[in-house]
Amino acid sequence: MVSPLFLLIHAFKCQNPCFSVSGNNYLWQLMVGGQWLKIENDHVIETHYCQPGAKGITINTSIGKVFIDFDELKTDSAALKVRRLSFVPQGQAEDIAWYYRDDDLWCEYGSQSSNMSSTSIHSKDIEMHFSQNPRGTIQFTIGLTTYSLDFYTMTQINLATGSCRDVRRRPKFTLNDVGAVQLGSALQMLSLGSQPQWQFEGHSGAWYKFKHRYGTLTECSLNSNEIERKYQQNPTDCITFTVNGYPYKLDFASMIQINQTTNYTRRIRRMLV
Structure with a gap:
């Protein structure tokens, strides 16, 4: 297995809530010694965070090895906290996708699954309900079957059979000032469990x-x-x-x-x- 990516962390204080210093609409930070520090090359973390199948990422920093859990947005170190800041223009919302696990694939709501059935609800619909009540539930149909999506447990339940599938909420990745060659080279250096x-x-x-x-x-x-x-x-x-x-x-x-x-x-x- 290749070595984990070495990411530098720099001190950074956000002066403007509408944009990040890199020009991207996101910013990843670690809290070290009571201060939030910017993670350089955080596009590497972001591009994997946006993949619904990615459970997390292990990185080497100047203060040691850190695993970032994408589902709970926390590290495996009690001394380090992690956060992802989102920067979008006023009046706009971040482009969020909702996925459910269909056998060995993650499918976005609204697209067709492996059995060629499509859901009656799309990511934007789910995100609207989630923003109103992050611990609530919503119901929808796939074909003739009714399902319930539980935001608190992040699961989809077949109300007829009781079978359960995992659900994930992830932003859609947008490539800004990072070239394909730079990004591709960086991705090869990652140590991932997926x-x-x-x-x-x-x-x-x-x-x-x-x-x-x-x-x-x-x-x-x-x-x-x-x-x-x-x-x-x-x-x-x-x-x-x-x-x-x-x-x-x-x-x-x-x-x-x-x-x-x-x-x-x-x-x-x-x-x-």
Whole structure:
């Protein structure tokens, strides 16, 4: 396993509540000795925090190794506190996504799940209810089934069967002043407890894992693990493969899949599950 990322912490006092010094709409800080200190290169933390499958991140700082728990926004050190500040223009709200775990994937509410069912409620609807009562519940339907979402326990319950799924609330990551090469290099240095998984976007907007599908019209010559090995070698490179004999290319820098016969493109993504 590679070493955890070394992140510097600098003293920083927020003078203006409308923006951060980096120009981003977020700011990660650690409290050290009673003072909140800015974490340099906090875009690395942010990009993983925005992934619903990421449970946390381990970093090395000038005061020792620290694990940041994303679900509870706390560290494993009694002496260190962590917080994430959000900066949005007055009258606007941060773009928040709500996800539920569908088998081994995290699906955003409103998108189609692996069984091709879509929810009757979207992230913005859930966020509106959450802002009004962060410990409340709401009900919605998927197909003919009614579910309850409990904000306090962060779970989704099937009211007919009682089965339960985990739920997560995460901001959507926006790349501002961080280049793809810089970000990709930084991501390779992270020590995370989650498994990377590569997915492509289907026609319906649902996301599917790259995997071998032998003997089908979607037979693929590579799988998610093979893509990850190539990505670790160079996060701005490309990789070629075939689907049912037709040539395709994955562009890591642009995060797209290209049909080299038709030039049709699809979005791809790297999730932590």
